[in-house]
Amino acid sequence: MKVFILGIDSAEPDLVFGEWRKELPTISQLMEEGAWGKISSTVPPITCPAWPSAFSGCNPGRFGLYDLRYRKLGTYTEFGIVNSRVVKVPRLWNILSKHGMKSVVAFVPVTYPPEPINGFMVTSFLTPSVRSPFTYPPQLKREVLRVVGGPSEYIIDVYDYRRKDPKELYEELRAKTEHDFKVIKYLLKNKPWDLFTAIIMSIDRAQHTLWKYFDKEHPRFVEDPELKDGLLNLHKQIDEELSEILEQLPKDTLVIILSDHGAKRMYYRINVNEILVNEGILKLKKRPRLVTGLRELDKRGVIDWSKTSAYALGAYIAQVFVNLKGREPKGVVRPGEEYESVREQIADILRNVKGPNGESLNTKVFFKEEVYKGEMLDVMPDLTVYFDNLHYGANEAVGFNSPYSLETIKGPDDSNHGEFGIFIIRDPENRTKGQLKGLKLEDVTPTVLEIMGTKGLSKFDGTSLI
Amino acid sequence: MSEKVSVKIPKDLYEKAKKFVEESGGEFKSVDEFVEFVLKEVLEEETEERVYTPEEEEEIKRRLRALGYL
Secondary structure, eight states: OOEEEEEETTOOHIIIIIITGGGOHHHHHHHHHSEEEEEEOOSSOSHHHHHHHHTTSOOGGGTTOSSSEEEOTTOSSOEEEOOGGGOOSOOHHHHHHHTTOOEEEEEESSOOSOOOOSEEEEEOTTOOOTTSOOEESTTHHHHHHHHHTSGGGOOSOOOSTTTSOHHHHHHHHHHHHHHHHHHHHHHHHHSOOSEEEEEEOHHHHHHHHHGGGTOTTSTTOOOOTTTTTHHHHHHHHHHHHHHHHHHHSOTTOEEEEEOSOEEEEOOOEEEHHHHHHHTTSSOBSSOOSSOBOHHHHHHTTOBOGGGOOEEEEOSSSEEEEEOBTTTSTTOOBOTTHHHHHHHHHHHHHHHTOOOTTSOOOOOEEEEHHHHOOSTTGGGSOSEEEEGGGGTSEEEOOBOOSSSEESOBTTBOOSEEEESEEEEEEEOTTOOSOEEOOSEEGGGHHHHHHHHTTOTTSSOOSSOOOO | OOOOOOOOOOHHHHHHHHHHHHTTTTSOSSHHHHHHHHHHHHHHHHHHHHSSOHHHHHHHHHHHHHTTOO
């Protein structure tokens, strides 16, 4: 059986399955004809590790990713950018290639540089530039560029979106969606496939900037007749494109629509390192007078690592790393009892951070061995923190003189990622119907392989839904 | 297990590798296993480092900063 997967990065179940369901007729019809439910994202619910988890069937502890960047070995604040070669576990298309089945993989995050597969690949927003070899096979690039009208018309991503005029941003996101569907429809029509999978990124980009125009409960809600339906209209655009695609699919195609995480309104950000400095956990030789990023502080030699027991990374979700002896370049915390007690102490401090008006926050702290397993456990953050269950973001920088801020040093932001994504499956054989519960991203790959008849050939953390 | 092929290396290098294997206290069972390990190490490092040129890496970091991730 053929499988078509459309990923809508960051689509929020409370909106898509809730108040906007009637506005999205194609998605709504798929729900009625098939099965649907909220799907648990990875910890943390960030594009990477979430998509690699969905497409490998593995929890992030097996491939060692917790963000779009990763700490370079032997450093505290030098980062590498996530790329396809960092993910050592096989992904859906690698497995299918081995079984002689063809895949088309379009705009799936963490596929650059593209690798040889039995099929066709166009890489995603981590593609460096239009000059880069972003397709497999390499000659496919020429076709893709022709479809969009030439190299100058090719859109890798929508940049600098928080500094743009929101109306201009909205138009650019519409254009990006249209551009991506042009390529998707071309590939659908012209390339052979058993699995077709494509990811649309525009909703993720839109939510960070357009959320405040529709959500009246947002603390920074803005009344704007032109933008109030902006985010909804971007969903509708995808729904319309999807409708056109469904008509073109062979009748026996199983359809999956999913997102890697959701989104929710963000109130403030917690300045985690500022709190760790105040608690004596992160030691600075000198406090910065201006707001300064952690990397900059480290480069200037301001952090006294010999007296630091932990520090935090992460812009949306805090990732705490203990300065562990034997693992970190200047580690001081001894493994075992001391490591455990440092983690407990920090978890306790962060769980008890109150809101700006003294209100309690519903903060969740995950210890790494509770949420990850696998060969790469050692590189994962020792603690991951969802402040107020993700209604509060995080900040790495120091110098705010407050535990909260509205902005990062990069600018304001309306929404954080949510811990659930959407999942809809329409099976021509009707093996699954109605509302599904307890889904997780790791289930996606085993499900697809089961459907495609390659059951039992690989090991996964997830299980097939069928 | 993937298919194996033969590779030629100078005899004196082979002898050195053999001595290393014998002294490895069982870490490597044969020269073949040792050579395979060393090659993998080198190649994996190479591929990870070569994904982005420094200019490309800066460009992507600039974009990720704009996306709010860095």
